[in-house]
Amino acid sequence: MILYGLKTCDTCRKARKALNGVQFMDVREDGVPSEVLRVALDRFGDKLLNTRSTTWRDLPEAERGRAPLDLLAIHPTLMKRPLIVSGETMILGWDKAAQQAAEAL
Template sequence: MTLFGLKNCDTCRKALKELDDVVLVDVRTDGVPAEILQKAHAQFGEKLLNTRSTTWRGLSADERIEPPLELIARHPALMKRPLIVAGDTMFLGWTAQTADQVRAAG
């Protein structure tokens, strides 16, 4: 199981603490493979883009209308976190419901 997130993100740390056999990929330092991003965007759509982040608030109006995958590729912190990949299944965010689903899939 792979968790794409940030090592200093509280939500990602919570997920890492609760999951066994998970590998953290820090999106700032390691990025997210284009194939994973495309699959995640196909599954989650606009939810993949974290429009509540400080990074988003720092973007200009022109930047905000760019395609989400281009924005995330340029500013990895714009991706909603964590993105968890368990085999062929993906999960976005970390709630009690998501935790149960990830454990069932893992």
């Protein structure tokens, strides 16, 4: 199981603590493989982009119109976090439903 997130993200810290033995990949330092992003975008659509983040608010309007995969490649912190990948299963975020799904893996 791989958790893509940020070291400084409180939600990612909670998920890491709850999921013993999860492999952590910092999106800022390690990035996210393009294939993982493509599959995640297919599954989650617009929910993959965190449009409530400071990074999003600081983007010029013209840049916001770029393709989501291009935006995530340039600004990996725009990805909603955490993204948990285990085989074919993907979980986005850390709400109650995500926690239950991750615990079932």
